[in-house]
Amino acid sequence: MATLARPVGMFDREFEWEALARFALDAGTGAALGVVSGRRRQGKTFLLRALCEATGGFYFGSDEATDGESLRRVGAALAERLGAPAPLAVDDWYPVFDALLDLGRDRPVPVVIDEFPYLVRANPRLPSIVQNVLAPRRAQRDASRARLLLCGSAMSFMGGLLAGSAPLRGRAGLELVVPTLDHQLAARFWGIDDPVTALKVNAIVGGTPAYRREFARDDVPAGPGDFDAWVTRTVLSPTSALFREGRYLLSDEPDLRDTALYHSVLAAIAEGNATRGGIASYLGRKSGDLAHPLTVLADCGLITREPDAFRDNRTQFRIAEPLVTFYHAVMRPMWADLEHARDSRRLAQLWRIGQRRFVGNVLGPHFEQVCRYWTAHLAAPERIGAALVSRVTSGVVSDPSARASHQLDVVAFGFDEDDQGHERLLAIGEAKWGETMGLAHVDRLRRIRELLSAQGRPGADTARLVCFSAAGFGESLVTAAAQSPDVLLVGPSDLYTGN
Structure with a gap:
């Protein structure tokens, strides 16, 4: 499959760009639908405009407007694309989408409608119209290789566009969420x-x-x-x-x-x-x-x-x-x-x-949240103790003998290659922003590990004890950690390397 060079000035977003390029250049027959979402200001419009510029695609940015005004605007945009002497006069979205699909009659081409929720707010029929336009065995759909991309920042709306009994459920060949960095x-x-x-x-x-x-x-x-x-x-x-x-x-x-x-x-x-x-x-x-x-x-x-x-x-x-x-x-x-x-x-x-x-x-x-994210996605596997970290969360452990509960900021579960799908506890940790951590923190984690082991938690006996601190570690703790392979100290610089 052909590839697209990443735009000059684009920071990161390799995964998102490759997914969009793969979808836009797919040489398969028949029009296809993709949905792109993400909170505002994450660079969705930059990505989609760059995609259209790189492929000769069509981009339409929706406004908060009445249905009639939006139809006039898209008619003018289509006329400019086709080189027509006057704006296309359309009073319904069916001919608009047929014209959009015709743009892909000769080759795969992305057709982007940005901020799609604005259009739906003015005309709630639009998802059903798109469903009908892209129905299997429909002549315009089968003869086109347009790659229709609907984009929006209203996460609740976009999340429901393909869910449950929504009209577009099962129609999309791409569902891309552009996350924050x-x-x-x-x-x-x-x-x-x-x-x-x-x-x-x-x-x-x-x-x-x-x-x-x-x-x-x-x-x-x-x-x-x-x-x-x-x-x-x-x-x-x-x-x-x-x-x-x-x-x-x-x-x-x-x-x-x-x-x-x-x-x-x-x-x-x-x-x-x-x-x-x-x-x-x-x-x-x-x-x-x-x-x-x-x-x-x-x-x-x-x-x-x-x-x-x-x-x-x-x-x-x-x-x-x-x-x-x-x-x-x-x-x-x-x-x-x-x-x-x-x-x-x-x-x-x-x-x-x-x-x-x-x-x-x-x-x-x-x-605390950064420490959980680092443990789940960025830490070297050997530091956490497994080939695959399956999930990282926080937790509360009961201590019946002391009639107390212990809060854990980081609890990591995972698998080894020979675990045969059985999840086990990998590590438990405590995170302190402004406190220099010492031996007392490790002693607390050891006590919690004993409680988890007594509960019969798989992997609790060997779970690593992780101290996260932005303020540093006491000398006695650093010495103890060097002598104890089950104790891991993670400072700010570690969070930015993953090692």
Whole structure:
């Protein structure tokens, strides 16, 4: 199969580009459907425009408009593509899609409709129309090799486009989700070499590419000593595009009606209430009342559900977008003061007030999440103790004799090549952002390992004990770890190498 050279200026996205190129250049007969989704500002439009430029494809960017205006716009775009002297006059989408399929009559060609949810909001029939246009044994579909790509940022809508009994269920030959950059890629993209500074920046802006280019206008911390000033000038300043972004992300989702309720749910999670009961208590509501808002926020990709490693009936909810956590934990409590701050001195004062919440409610939980991600996807297998890590989560272990429970920040399960599909416990770990870890932390992990072994957990006897710390390790712990193959110490630099 032919390949496409990656566009100049594209950072990473090799996997996504190869998937799109493979789909667009597929020489098979018959039109095909692909669906591309992902949160805003991840580079979907850049990818799709570049794909069309490289292949001579057709790109149409939808607007929030009435159905009639959208039909006029797509008619004009098609006329320009075909070299017609006047815009095509169309009053229905069936002839539009037939014309789009005709673009692929002679060769495979991508046909992109970006922000498809805008069109559907004005005309809910569109998914059914696409279904009928792409029906098997339909002449226009069979004679075309158009590769129709529907793209959107409304995650709840796009997630349902191919689900259940949706009209397009079973029609797509490609379903691509463009994710945010992980912490290692984000550090490279921002050009930050110091791992602690990279972690701090990542805890605020995550891995969204546009936050550096368009929002911060390439303003990057010059070093560890510039981080606080960078926060005040690029995130907390009322004149910065990043200032209101944490509030606006909710408005990107059309299914969110009661935004006050959703903001309150996110605020509860940002305050450290990770269970449904904890969120309900924070809001003064019954736990059962939160089923719908939690489901909607999860469908939108704004929160994730993380099952407890050892308790099937316990789930932790976490905010998926760091900037939303930062907004609710740090900015929202002093929003009026931030809005009216008119000089850098005042912003610096407010940031000093907010730093305690930043460390406790943002940095600490984010560091734990980065440690879980590193363990699951980036760590060298021999460090964790298996050829394949199957899942990494957090968990609570009961200690009946002490009438206590122990929280584990990292719990890794996996397989060896000879495990014959039987999952076993690989490692348990604790993550501390601002605390130098010592022998007491390893002793605690050993006690928890004994409890798990007594419960009969497969692999508990040999599970590795992992200490993650951004502040470093005491000399006695470093000496003990060098002599104990079951103890692993992971610092900030390790999180950025995977070794």
